[in-house]
Amino acid sequence: MTAVTAANVFYIKLGRGGDWETESIRDGVLRFGYREVPHDLCVAGDWPGVWDAMKDRRGDAGAATRDVKQIRAFYESDEDTIFITFVGGLLYWCRPVGEIEILPDNSHRRATLDGWHSTSVGGSLLTADRLSGRLLKVQMFRGTICDVRAADYLLRRLSDELSPEVAAAEEAERALTAAIIPLMRLLTWQDFELLVDLVFSSSGWRRLSQVGRTQKTIDLELVLPSTAERAFVQVKSQATRAALDDYVGRLAEAEAYDRMFFVWHTGNIPENEGPDGVILLGPQRLARMVLDAGLSSWLREKVS
Template sequence: MTAVTASSVYYIKLGRKGDWEAESIHDGVIRFGYREAPHDLCAAGDWAAVREAMMRIRGDAGAATRDVKQIRAFYESDETVIFITFVGGLLYWCRPSGEIEILGDNSHRRPTLDGWRSTTIGGTLLTADRLSGHLLKVQMFRGTICDVAAADYLLRRLSDELSPEVAAAEEAESALMTAVIPLMRLLTWQDFELLVDLIFSSSGWRRVSQLGRTQKTIDLELVLPSTSERAFVQVKSKASRAALDDYAVRLEEAEAYDRMFFVWHTGVIPEDEAPEGVIMLGPQRLARMVVDAGLSSWLREKVA
C-alpha cells in the first residue's frame, strides 16, 4: 500500500463543544466558524487586509494574528493537506477539497476528498487509547485549527508503518514468544497446570476447584469475580483432534459453565476450528498470554 503523505497536518475542532461533529462526519464536510472573517478578502488571499479587519474586531494584535493563521489554514488547504479531529474516542482524518461555502449564519463549510475516515489505510481502527500522548495532547488547543506537532508519527500510523524503535521491539517480542513454546514443552504436567492457572489468575480468574487429575489431563473450574462467570478448563500437555472432539461431547453435559477452555502446548489442531462453545488456547496463543502476563521469567526458571 502507498504511504500516506501530507504537505501539512492540522487539528480542527468541529464547532463549540463539538456541535458540528456529527454533521461533519456524516456528510463528509469540514465545518468552520469565524463568522466575522471577511470572505471576499480571505478568498482573494489578501491576508494583510484580513488581519486589519480582525484587528478592528478583536482590538488585539496578537489575537488578530492567531485568528488569521487559523482562517488561512482553512482557506488555503488543498487535497495535499490532512485535517484530524477526535470524536467518540476515535481519531478521524480527511483531506479538504472543493469550494468553501458560506452558510446562512456566516459559518463556513467545505467538502472533503473522500469523507472522514477513522481507520488507517489498512483498516485498523484509530482508537484514542492506542495513540501516542504526543498526538493526543493536541486536543488541549483552545482555538479552532492548529498545526499537529506529531505529524510524522500520525502519518506513520495512518500508513500502518512502525517506527524503527517499535519495529525492533516487535521483532524482539516475536522472538521471545517463539522461544516460549519449546520452554512450555519442557514443563512437567504439574508445572504446566500451574502455568495455566497463573495465566488465568493474571486475567482476573480465580480457581474454585481442581476437578480431575490424570497424568496428561487436568480439569480446572474457575470463576471471574467481577461478573460471576464460571469457566471449565481442560489442560492437556499433548492434544489431538480426537481428544478435542471427545471434550466437545463432554461439554454438552456441562451446563453449569459460561465459558469452556481447551488448553494445550503440543499437537497440531487448527485453533480456528473450535467446536461450538469451546475457546481454544494452543501453543501460539498461549505463548502470547505468557508474555503478556509477564511469566516468561517464571517459565525460564522452572525449566532451567
Template sequence: MNVEPSVVTASRLCYIKLGRGGDWEAESLRDGVLRFGYREAPHDLCVRGDWQAVWEAMKVVPGDAGAATRDVNQIRAYYESDEQSIFITFVGGLLYWARPTGPVEILEDRSHRRATLDGWRNTSIGGARLSADRLSGRFLKVQMFRGTICDVQAADYLLRKLGDQLSPEVAAAEEAERALVTAIVDLMRLLTWQDFELLVDLVFSTSGWRRVSQVGRTQKTIDLELVLPSTTERAFVQIKSQATPAALNDYVDRLAQADAYDRMFFVWHTGDLPEGDRQTDVILLGPQKLARMVLDAGLSSWLREKVS
C-alpha cells in the same frame, strides 16, 4: 491484525475543532464536510488571498494585533488547504481524518463549510481503528489547543499511524517480542505435565479466573474447574501436552452434555490443531496464544526457572 503498511503523505496536517463544544461534529461526520466559524472573516478577501487586508479587518474585532495574526493563520489554513492536506479531529474517543476539497462556501449565518475528498474516516489506510487510547500522549496533546485550527506537531507519528507503519523503535520491540513468544513456546514443551498444568493454572488466576478445584484432582475428565467472580461464569479447562483433533472433539461433546459449565478451555502446547475459537463456549489456547498469555501475565521468569 497483520496489515500491509502504506505511505500516507500530506503537504500540511491540521487539527480542527468542529464547532464550539462540538456543535458541528455530527453534521460534519455525517455529511463529510469541514465546518468553520469565524463569521467576521471577510470572505472575498480570503478568496483573493489578500491576507494583509484580512489581517487589517480582523484586527478591528479584538483590537489586538497578536490576536488578529492568530485568527488570520487559522482562517488562511482553512481557505488555502487543498487535497494534499489532512485535517484531523477527535469525536467520541476516536481520531477522524479527511482531506479538504473544493471552494469555501459561506452559509446564511456567515459560518463556513468545505467538502472533503472522501469524507471523514476513523480508520487507517489498512482499516485499523484509530482509538485515542491507542495513540501517543505526545500526539494527543494537540487537543489542548484553545483555538479552532492548528498545525499538528507530531506529523511523522500521525502519518505513520494513518499508513499502518511502525517507528523503527516499535518495530524492533515487536520483533523482540515475537522472538520471546517463540522462546516461551519452546520452554513450555520442556515442562513436565504437572508443571505445565501449574503454569496454566497461574495464567488463568492472573486473568481473573478463580480455581474452585485442585489441579488434576477434579473429575477424571477435567483438569481445572474455574469461576469468574465478576460474571459468575463457570468453566472447565482440559490441558493436553499433546493434543489431537479426536481429543478436542471428545471434550466438545462432553461440554455439550455438562449443564454446570458455561464454557470450556482446551489448552495444549504440542499438536496440529488450529488456534481459532470453534464457537463462543469453546476457547482454544494453543502454544502461540498461551505463550502470549504467559508473557502478558509476567510468568516468563517463572517458566525459565522451572526448566533451567
C-alpha cells in the same frame, strides 16, 4: 499499499462543544466558524488586510495574529493537506477540496476529497486508546485549528507503518514468543498446570477447584467474578483431536459451565477451529498469553 502523505496536517474543532461533529462526519464536510471574517479579503489572499480587520474587531494584535493563522489554514489548504478531529473516541481524518461556502449564519463550509475516515488505509480502526499521547494532546488546543506536531507519527499510523523502534520491539516479541513454546514443553505436567493457572489468574479468572489429577490431564474449574461466568479448563501436555472431541461432549452435558478452555503445548490441532463454547489455547496462543502475563521469567526459572 500506498503511504499516506501530506504537506500540512491540522487539527480542527468542529463547532463549539462539537456542535458540528455529527453533520460534518455524516456529510463529509469541514465546518468553520469565524463569522466576522472578511471573506473577500481571504479569497483574494490579502492577509495583511485580514489581520487589520481582525485587529479592529479583537483590539489585540496577538489575538489577530492567532486568528489569521487559523483562517489561512482553512482557506488555503488543498487536498495535499490533512485535517484531523476526534469524535466518539475515534480519530477522523480528511482532505479538503473546493471553494469555501458561506452559509446563511456566516459560518463556513468546505467539501472534502472523499469524506472523513476513521480507519487507516489498511482498515485499522483509529481508536484513541491505541494512539500516542503525543498526538492526543492536540485536543487540548483552545482555538479552532492548529498544527499537528506529531504529524510524522500520524502519517505512519494512517499508512499502517511502524516506526523503527516499534518494528524492532515487535520483532523481539515474536522471537520471545517463539522461544516460550519449547520452554513450556520442558515443564512437568504439574508445573504446566500451574503455569496455565497463573495465566488465567492474571486475566481475572479465579480458580474454584481442581477436579482431576491424572498425569496427562488436569481439569480446573474457574469463575470470572466480574460476570459470574463459570468455565472448566482442560489442560493437556499432548493433545489429540479425539481428546478434544471427548471433552467437547462433556461440556455439552455440563450445564454448570458457560464455556470450556482446552489448553495444550504439544499437538497438531488448529487453534482457530474451536467448536461453539470452546476456546482453544494451543502453543502459539498460550505462549503469547504467557508473555502478556509477564510469566516468561517465571517459566525460564522453572526449566533452568
